[in-house]
Amino acid sequence: MFSIGPARKDHQAAIRVAAGLFIPLITLVVLGRLDLAIFASFGAFAGIYGRNEPHRARIVAQVRAGLLMLAVILAATLTARLSPGDLVSPWTIVVGTTVVAWACTVIVGYWRLRPAGSLFHIFAYAAIASVPHQPPLGAAMLTAVATVALCLLIGLSSRVHPGHRTPLTWAGVRAAWRVRLGADERRALWLESLGYLVAAAVAGVVATIVGQSLGFGHNYWAMVAAVVPLVGHTTRHRVARGLQRILGTMVGLVVLAAIVALTPQAWAMVLLIAACQFGAEMLIARQYFLAQVCVTPLALMSTLLVVRVDPLDLLHDRFIDTVIGAVVGVAVVTAPSAWRRWIHWRSRSEQLDW
Numbered sequence: 028m029f030s031i032g033p034a035r036k037d038h039q040a041a042i043r044v045a046a047g048l049f050i051p052l053i054t055l056v057v058l059g060r061l062d063l064a065i066f067a068s069f070g071a072f073a074g075i076y077g078r079n080e081p082h083r084a085r086i087v088a089q090v091r092a093g094l095l096m097l098a099v100i101l102a103a104t105l106t107a108r109l110s111p112g113d114l115v116s117p118w119t120i121v122v123g124t125t126v127v128a129w130a131c132t133v134i135v136g137y138w139r140l141r142p143a144g145s146l147f148h149i150f151a152y153a154a155i156a157s158v159p160h161q162p163p164l165g166a167a168m169l170t171a172v173a174t175v176a177l178c179l180l181i182g183l184s185s186r187v188h189p190g191h192r193t194p195l196t197w198a199g200v201r202a203a204w205r206v207r208l209g210a211d212e213r214r215a216l217w218l219e220s221l222g223y224l225v226a227a228a229v230a231g232v233v234a235t236i237v238g239q240s241l242g243f244g245h246n247y248w249a250m251v252a253a254v255v256p257l258v259g260h261t262t263r264h265r266v267a268r269g270l271q272r273i274l275g276t277m278v279g280l281v282v283l284a285a286i287v288a289l290t291p292q293a294w295a296m297v298l299l300i301a302a303c304q305f306g307a308e309m310l311i312a313r314q315y316f317l318a319q320v321c322v323t324p325l326a327l328m329s330t331l332l333v334v335r336v337d338p339l340d341l342l343h344d345r346f347i348d349t350v351i352g353a354v355v356g357v358a359v360v361t362a363p364s365a366w367r368r369w370i371h372w373r374s375r376s377e378q379l380d381w
Contacts (some may be wrong), residue, residue, distance in 0.1 A: 031317070032313035033313070038309060041309045043181050047178040048067075048300065052064055053297050061332055064333050065155055065329065065333045066170040069096060070096060070097070070100070071174050072096055073174075076089050082182075087204050088141070095134060096147070096171075096175065097168070100168070101168060103155035104164060104167055106123055107157075107161050108164070117244070118235065120157060120247055121250070124153045127145065129227075136208075138206055142258070144223065146254050149250055149251050150326075154330070159334075225359055226356050229359070230351060234351050237347070243344045248344065248345055252350075255268055257356060262360055266360060267315075269353040269354075271316040271319060272319055272349060272352075272353045273353045274316055276346060278319075299328060306318075
């Protein structure tokens, strides 16, 4: 909680990712098409992958990540369009997002993509499916595809500098494209995907029930927070991520409240979104708490850019949903070890009784 990992040229990846988000968003501001901003925002997630990889591995990772994100975006917007009145019920969001959480975790694992898991895909599917009055499908998907293509170009742009250039040949790309998992890796992946399915489903159900009782929405924020603790090498690390998610969100909400109080124009919000994205990428692999301080205003400003809602409602919903999701995620992470301890305690008790 109070330490920060060493830097690994994080500024290079942060600049690439921030540019891949800023350029499409500022273009949409100029064109007056902020209704398409959410599709650009999630298309830009393709640039997050392969951050420290050589160019042949980076292009493969970003192509795969981009194709998967485009599939999720398409599924999300079709879910909204096929719903009565373009209004998706909270329970449909829970079911659809749970399926996405499980399926994308499996695909990401088989492709060995990093970051692992399906956090971005959960967020993308649920956020887009929740948007009322969807823009034309062609324009939405064109925006997403163009943003992914831009991120691929930005990912290769460092080859212009001879000192940053790494080998990029067709044979090298083909070699990087071939991924094989061993039997133990496949078994671990399927167990991990089950954890994502359970965490997302339980968090979504709890957040929906509590939200309907207390009068708040955005149940998918709880589902996003629930899968955060599932990434980590040890149970202790995973529990720490859950706690850092809650505390980082609290501080991030204070930052967002200060930003909202200034009532920035759309172009200023885009600048702030890009700055938050840069900060998140600088810190995400080094200090998760500080990264969340950047991620929270980034996510909520992206929402305010597209949907006109009361910012106070967003602050309220974000905090409660994050707490619900983080608690569920920590419970899912600690359940196996708690079960093993209980079995061990029971066997010892039986031996003593005997």
